[in-house]
Amino acid sequence: MSIIEPQESTLYQQLAETFASAIHNGTWAPGSRLPAIRRVAGAHQVSVNTVLNAWQVLEDRGLIEARPQSGYFVRTVLPALAHPRKHLTEVTSPSSEKLDLIDTVFAAQNHPDYTNISLACPQNTDFYPVVKLSRITASLLRHHPEIIGRYALPPGNERLRREVARRTMDLGFSLTSDAITLTHGCMEALQLALRAVTRPGDCVGLETPTYFYLFPLLASLGLKSVEIPTDPERGLSLDALEMLLREKRLNALIVMPNVQNPLGCSMTLADKKRLAQQVNQYQIPLIEDGLYSELQFCWPLTPAVKAFDRDGWVMYCSSFTKTLAPDFRLGWIAAGRFTAEIARLKAVSSMAEPALLSETLAQFLASGGYDHHLRSLRRRYAAQLDEARGLIARHFPRGTRATLPQGGFVFWVELPGTVDSVTLFHRLLQEKICVTPGELYTLSDRCHNALRLSCCYPFDERYCYALKRTGALACDMSGLAPGA
Amino acid sequence: MSIIEPQESTLYQQLAETFASAIHNGTWAPGSRLPAIRRVAGAHQVSVNTVLNAWQVLEDRGLIEARPQSGYFVRTVLPALAHPRKHLTEVTSPSSEKLDLIDTVFAAQNHPDYTNISLACPQNTDFYPVVKLSRITASLLRHHPEIIGRYALPPGNERLRREVARRTMDLGFSLTSDAITLTHGCMEALQLALRAVTRPGDCVGLETPTYFYLFPLLASLGLKSVEIPTDPERGLSLDALEMLLREKRLNALIVMPNVQNPLGCSMTLADKKRLAQQVNQYQIPLIEDGLYSELQFCWPLTPAVKAFDRDGWVMYCSSFTKTLAPDFRLGWIAAGRFTAEIARLKAVSSMAEPALLSETLAQFLASGGYDHHLRSLRRRYAAQLDEARGLIARHFPRGTRATLPQGGFVFWVELPGTVDSVTLFHRLLQEKICVTPGELYTLSDRCHNALRLSCCYPFDERYCYALKRTGALACDMSGLAPGA
Numbered sequence: 001m002s003i004i005e006p007q008e009s010t011l012y013q014q015l016a017e018t019f020a021s022a023i024h025n026g027t028w029a030p031g032s033r034l035p036a037i038r039r040v041a042g043a044h045q046v047s048v049n050t051v052l053n054a055w056q057v058l059e060d061r062g063l064i065e066a067r068p069q070s071g072y073f074v075r076t077v078l079p080a081l082a083h084p085r086k087h088l089t090e091v092t093s094p095s096s097e098k099l100d101l102i103d104t105v106f107a108a109q110n111h112p113d114y115t116n117i118s119l120a121c122p123q124n125t126d127f128y129p130v131v132k133l134s135r136i137t138a139s140l141l142r143h144h145p146e147i148i149g150r151y152a153l154p155p156g157n158e159r160l161r162r163e164v165a166r167r168t169m170d171l172g173f174s175l176t177s178d179a180i181t182l183t184h185g186c187m188e189a190l191q192l193a194l195r196a197v198t199r200p201g202d203c204v205g206l207e208t209p210t211y212f213y214l215f216p217l218l219a220s221l222g223l224k225s226v227e228i229p230t231d232p233e234r235g236l237s238l239d240a241l242e243m244l245l246r247e248k249r250l251n252a253l254i255v256m257p258n259v260q261n262p263l264g265c266s267m268t269l270a271d272k273k274r275l276a277q278q279v280n281q282y283q284i285p286l287i288e289d290g291l292y293s294e295l296q297f298c299w300p301l302t303p304a305v306k307a308f309d310r311d312g313w314v315m316y317c318s319s320f321t322k323t324l325a326p327d328f329r330l331g332w333i334a335a336g337r338f339t340a341e342i343a344r345l346k347a348v349s350s351m352a353e354p355a356l357l358s359e360t361l362a363q364f365l366a367s368g369g370y371d372h373h374l375r376s377l378r379r380r381y382a383a384q385l386d387e388a389r390g391l392i393a394r395h396f397p398r399g400t401r402a403t404l405p406q407g408g409f410v411f412w413v414e415l416p417g418t419v420d421s422v423t424l425f426h427r428l429l430q431e432k433i434c435v436t437p438g439e440l441y442t443l444s445d446r447c448h449n450a451l452r453l454s455c456c457y458p459f460d461e462r463y464c465y466a467l468k469r470t471g472a473l474a475c476d477m478s479g480l481a482p483g484a
Numbered sequence: 485m486s487i488i489e490p491q492e493s494t495l496y497q498q499l500a501e502t503f504a505s506a507i508h509n510g511t512w513a514p515g516s517r518l519p520a521i522r523r524v525a526g527a528h529q530v531s532v533n534t535v536l537n538a539w540q541v542l543e544d545r546g547l548i549e550a551r552p553q554s555g556y557f558v559r560t561v562l563p564a565l566a567h568p569r570k571h572l573t574e575v576t577s578p579s580s581e582k583l584d585l586i587d588t589v590f591a592a593q594n595h596p597d598y599t600n601i602s603l604a605c606p607q608n609t610d611f612y613p614v615v616k617l618s619r620i621t622a623s624l625l626r627h628h629p630e631i632i633g634r635y636a637l638p639p640g641n642e643r644l645r646r647e648v649a650r651r652t653m654d655l656g657f658s659l660t661s662d663a664i665t666l667t668h669g670c671m672e673a674l675q676l677a678l679r680a681v682t683r684p685g686d687c688v689g690l691e692t693p694t695y696f697y698l699f700p701l702l703a704s705l706g707l708k709s710v711e712i713p714t715d716p717e718r719g720l721s722l723d724a725l726e727m728l729l730r731e732k733r734l735n736a737l738i739v740m741p742n743v744q745n746p747l748g749c750s751m752t753l754a755d756k757k758r759l760a761q762q763v764n765q766y767q768i769p770l771i772e773d774g775l776y777s778e779l780q781f782c783w784p785l786t787p788a789v790k791a792f793d794r795d796g797w798v799m800y801c802s803s804f805t806k807t808l809a810p811d812f813r814l815g816w817i818a819a820g821r822f823t824a825e826i827a828r829l830k831a832v833s834s835m836a837e838p839a840l841l842s843e844t845l846a847q848f849l850a851s852g853g854y855d856h857h858l859r860s861l862r863r864r865y866a867a868q869l870d871e872a873r874g875l876i877a878r879h880f881p882r883g884t885r886a887t888l889p890q891g892g893f894v895f896w897v898e899l900p901g902t903v904d905s906v907t908l909f910h911r912l913l914q915e916k917i918c919v920t921p922g923e924l925y926t927l928s929d930r931c932h933n934a935l936r937l938s939c940c941y942p943f944d945e946r947y948c949y950a951l952k953r954t955g956a957l958a959c960d961m962s963g964l965a966p967g968a
Binding site for chain 1: 587590594605606611612614615617618621622625626629630631632633634635636637667668669671672675679683684697700701704706805809810811812813828829831832833834835836837838839840841
């Protein structure tokens with residue numbers, strides 16, 4: 001900050017108050033962009049510096065936020081969530097009620113008549129280059145129909161593995177194709193990784209909250225879990241992890257260092273380095289879920305933890321299902337020191353991935369179309385997240401908080417403590433609206449008032465109505481008025 | 485047999501001797517068809533009955549065999565294999581040498597430069613309706629490109645499950661589509677079935693010899709196995725099974741009642757009924773591998789054990805990878821009382837199968853093209869098996885025996901006891917020929933002189949050369965001359 005003249009000091013504070021009132025009374029709605037600084041300076045007859053100082057005041061108060069290359073925006077809802085109220089380092093297994101709740105929510109999420117504002121799988125044609133992919137597949141079938149008659153074998157189509165290997169450079173590590181095994185989506189990559197490095201009864205460290213499908217996956221493998229405190233802005237607590245590692249209480253660890261599901265946050269570069277160093281030092285396999293890494297809003301992408309993996313303890317898992325072709329279900333794993341074991345497990349688990357689909361993706365990647373597609377997807381999701389947060393700010397009960405994702409399309413909403421999100425889920429279901437209650441994302445009772453929401457669908461009337469209706473019901477249940 | 489006149493008695497015996505000599509000296513080569521009975525009767529000036537009686541003598545001596553609707557053929561090699569020399573009901577786990585050998589053979593089988601006369605996955609365009617399938621896929625992509633952009637969910641494409649359900653009638657059981665979960669090939673069906681009904685440390689009953697990839701699969705799940713005597717003509721010994729069930733030594737059972745791999749045999753109808761009754765009585769899950777059931781040479785098909793499953797203890801697994809579209813890797817499981825558990829496991833293991841491929845198969849099945857395709861495939865494999873057995877009879881060492889498959893394209897060859905098939909495998913590999921040593925198919929040392937061979941490839945010069953060369957090397961190793 002530059003030193004401020006006394007007269008200027010009054011001016012910028014006055015300006016800040018003017019805009020603060022305008023924000024509070026809704027003249028500048030949550031999520032809207034403030035006018036350009038020069039325009040404000042001109043209109044209010046003050047210097048650019050004065051406007052900058054005023055904006056600083058508003059930013060400090062949490063009313064506005066700067067976005068690189070975009071300007072200043074009225075903050076939608078507060079990005080910071082309360083930190084976990086206690087350390088959750090007890091070993092747990094999911095109750096049958098928890099597993100039943102997961103089944104119920106999963107079934108509801110996939111009900112064709114429901115408006116889904118939480119499912120993390122975009123189902124819209126405009127979002128994917130389906131026409132280009134179709135053309136590649138059709139051309140392959142025309143010129144090489146024999147591809148259908150061949151038996152695909154692990155580790156999978158060489159050309160696709162080469163393209164995947166080449167792309168790992170964007171995430172800070174450079175592999176060759178033989179370090180990669182193709183899998184049936186990221187789900188199978190996680191499943192194989194766990195089977196490669198654990199035995200029933202073992203204990204796996206998880207973020208909290210974490211991807212809810214990990215609970216039935218761990219249960220199906222007879223694995224227990226420990227939930228490690230996870231900051232909604234910085235991700236996994238490495239101090240808590242250090243403690244667990246020192247006490248030898250973990251056999252493996254699953255982390256989403258970039259664009260965490262459900263929080264949307266990414267770890268800092270320093271934390272990623274430290275995490276890589278920790279798992280190498282303690283020789284504990286880290287299963288890095290990179291599903292949303294390529295949907296980070298920043299460019300160049302921030303690196304994966306795998307980029308700092310010295311001795312091959314990091315098993316990097318990812319997939320094209322969320323970014324390119326959901327139906328193809330093509331995922332991959334770069335399993336470091338466990339590569340041979342993973343290839344063997346893949347063969348006895350489901351053999352290999354179809355060459356037709358693999359070759360289609362490989363040709364699409366080689367054409368350079370993927371980067372272009374990712375750029376437009378990132379822009380779209382960033383804009384939709386902002387709109388969704390704006391709606392929440394206006395329609396959810398006062399005191400509601402939501403995370404500010406670093407990429408992707410899911411975010412985490414904490415409602416006032418009196419709102420039970422499982423009850424809210426059931427009430428909304430009667431109106432054919434589907435949300436995901438926070439309880440799914442932890443085995444503790446800590447997230448009873450949270451929701452995971454998603455904005456991967458087109459931002460149409462139906463979606464907006466469902467989001468507003470969720471807010472209205474939450475206001476009803478909490479007795480609180482809407483508004484940030 | 486009708487009562488034979490004294491004079492006729494001499495005549496038919498003379499005729500039998502004449503033909504026996506002609507078979508022994510190669511006038512009638514192994515695998516060749518004998519002339520029509522009326523023609524023989526005319527040529528030798530005897531009654532049709534006399535010829536029939538002479539053929540009965542030759543059949544009893546194992547020199548010729550009747551084939552329904554085809555006439556009489558010179559038997560290629562003896563179909564009966566020695567019965568297992570001892571009961572193999574000890575609980576075992578594969579040694580690391582065994583698992584390494586499986587890896588070595590698997591790698592060799594998939595080497596593009598090797599002539600493969602043992603791999604059980606046909607890789608030839610003419611064998612599959614790839615053009616028809618390509619057209620369906622291309623048309624789907626043209627009219628519904630959005631199919632690629634959707635996220636497939638378990639239990640999988642409804643239309644394909646309906647078509648599969650409809651087809652189960654041919655195997656004697658009639659299911660509805662919700663009894664079926666689509667899987668990533670039959671391998672995943674087996675894997676999920678095992679995970680649904682066993683815990684590490686459990687013991688699984690297997691046929692012996694059995695599909696060799698079951699050993700690493702069981703090892704990856706921490707399961708032990710017991711090998712149950714299996715007759716090369718009738719399949720699993722149900723008396724031995726009864727003993728194990730009574731002693732409560734099995735937690736699950738994997739059986740291929742139709743067209744067993746590697747033997748090629750099918751169980752009798754009475755045995756199938758008894759097996760269904762046993763697993764229902766003792767409440768032991770039976771994983772029925774029906775991979776080759778639709779490639780039975782008889783029509784109508786003989787039923788599956790699932791057809792007699794009273795209380796849902798039979799989990800029927802199958803796939804289209806061996807019969808229709810290897811690259812699609814679409815399998816399915818009808819898991820009886822474990823259906824809900826399987827659907828859950830599939831979701832956390834690899835989610836679901838691509839709608840594009842599933843819908844393609846569903847449309848192909850609905851068009852009726854599959855039955856036509858199966859008929860031509862069965863005819864082709866029956867003819868090729870016969871040719872292969874003929875070559876073996878002429879080129880393998882005297883005393884070699886081979887099974888007479890009831891369908892499919894794999895068969896089992898027992899070489900003279902002095903030939904070690906692992907040594908033979910390594911010698912042949914130096915000449916870029918790949919066979920599968922019998923040792924792979926058991927954890928015992930009982931099959932050291934056996935090979936599994938396959939004739940799913942076109943019967944070209946390369947294949948014939950490799951088969952003859954295998955015989956020549958075996959003659960070399962045994963010091964025996966070729967010829968049945």
